[in-house]
Amino acid sequence: MAAEHDRLMAIAIEEARAGAAQGEQPFGAVVALNGEVVVRSRSLKVSACDATAHSETLAVKYATQKLGRRTLPDCTFYATCEPCPMCLGAILNGGINTLVLGARNRDIKQLAKIAFNFNDYTVERFAEMTGWDLKVIEGVRTPECIELYATAAVELTR
Amino acid sequence: MAAEHDRLMAIAIEEARAGAAQGEQPFGAVVALNGEVVVRSRSLKVSACDATAHSETLAVKYATQKLGRRTLPDCTFYATCEPCPMCLGAILNGGINTLVLGARNRDIKQLAKIAFNFNDYTVERFAEMTGWDLKVIEGVRTPECIELYATAAVELTR
Numbered sequence: 396m397a398a399e400h401d402r403l404m405a406i407a408i409e410e411a412r413a414g415a416a417q418g419e420q421p422f423g424a425v426v427a428l429n430g431e432v433v434v435r436s437r438s439l440k441v442s443a444c445d446a447t448a449h450s451e452t453l454a455v456k457y458a459t460q461k462l463g464r465r466t467l468p469d470c471t472f473y474a475t476c477e478p479c480p481m482c483l484g485a486i487l488n489g490g491i492n493t494l495v496l497g498a499r500n501r502d503i504k505q506l507a508k509i510a511f512n513f514n515d516y517t518v519e520r521f522a523e524m525t526g527w528d529l530k531v532i533e534g535v536r537t538p539e540c541i542e543l544y545a546t547a548a549v550e551l552t553r
Numbered sequence: 554m555a556a557e558h559d560r561l562m563a564i565a566i567e568e569a570r571a572g573a574a575q576g577e578q579p580f581g582a583v584v585a586l587n588g589e590v591v592v593r594s595r596s597l598k599v600s601a602c603d604a605t606a607h608s609e610t611l612a613v614k615y616a617t618q619k620l621g622r623r624t625l626p627d628c629t630f631y632a633t634c635e636p637c638p639m640c641l642g643a644i645l646n647g648g649i650n651t652l653v654l655g656a657r658n659r660d661i662k663q664l665a666k667i668a669f670n671f672n673d674y675t676v677e678r679f680a681e682m683t684g685w686d687l688k689v690i691e692g693v694r695t696p697e698c699i700e701l702y703a704t705a706a707v708e709l710t711r
Contacts, residue, residue: 489604
């Protein structure tokens with residue numbers, strides 16, 4: 396599974412980099428089924444002027460539309476960074492129960508350009524609050540993911 | 554303010570009813586600025602086969618696009634029911650700090666057709682976790698809002 400997680404996270408990182416190159420915030424996501432990409436996505440928040448167009452929420456939208464069903468319990472979600480509460484709620488609403496993480500919010504909070512802060516929010520605290528049996532796999536390509544945020548051309552604000 | 558809240562919640566209720574009439578789940582939302590409607594929205598989850606197309610998340614999307622800015626601290630959000638965690642996260646990402654509620658999740662959980670359950674999630678617990686100074690105004694047209702879910706033709710599932 397480690398090689399599969401590495402391979403799929405690399406695609407999420409490609410999305411984040413491609414987004415950054417077009418002036419977006421460098422977040423990328425992949426929804427996978429049986430080790431194959433269902434959808435890949437980047438943030439469109441800046442270009443769409445849409446506060447909800449985060450890569451992860453878009454990935455849930457695209458995946459449910461593409462597969463033609465609103466719950467995806469057989470899918471695995473890859474995110475270059477710990478999703479914000481909205482995006483984690485989208486993953487919950489999409490019925491996905493396995494989340495693979497690159498960076499953690501606590502990793503990127505230390506970088507100078509980061510302006511958002513969700514207090515003591517973590518995906519685990521959110522899962523506990525909502526009674527969600529979420530499996531979190533972390534540490535996948537973490538240095539590359541942290542590097543995305545260290546070199547971001549766009550300041551990471553709302 | 555009470556008359557203004559009543560008037561704007563009535564529009565959110567109209568949206569929820571119009572959605573239900575077209576086979577959607579009966580949730581409605583309004584984003585208002587200075588007492589005027591900026592956008593109004595209903596759920597499109599069923600027709601779009603999109604797990605993220607809740608009325609409230611769509612309202613934030615529409616409002617940020619319409620006003621041409623990604624944060625709306627001067628706006629007030631009206632929801633026929635306490636928003637799910639994804640939608641509350643969308644309101645947080647949209648920089649909105651005042652939320653007016655019709656029904657609470659605890660009210661509609663008691664109705665037979667309700668299948669979702671977010672454990673002990675409330676908007677207040679979410680706000681505390683994320684360090685968000687959210688002003689919640691509740692009890693606006695609550696019986697009408699609860700009635701929306703009691704008579705829902707579509708089962709309230711994901």
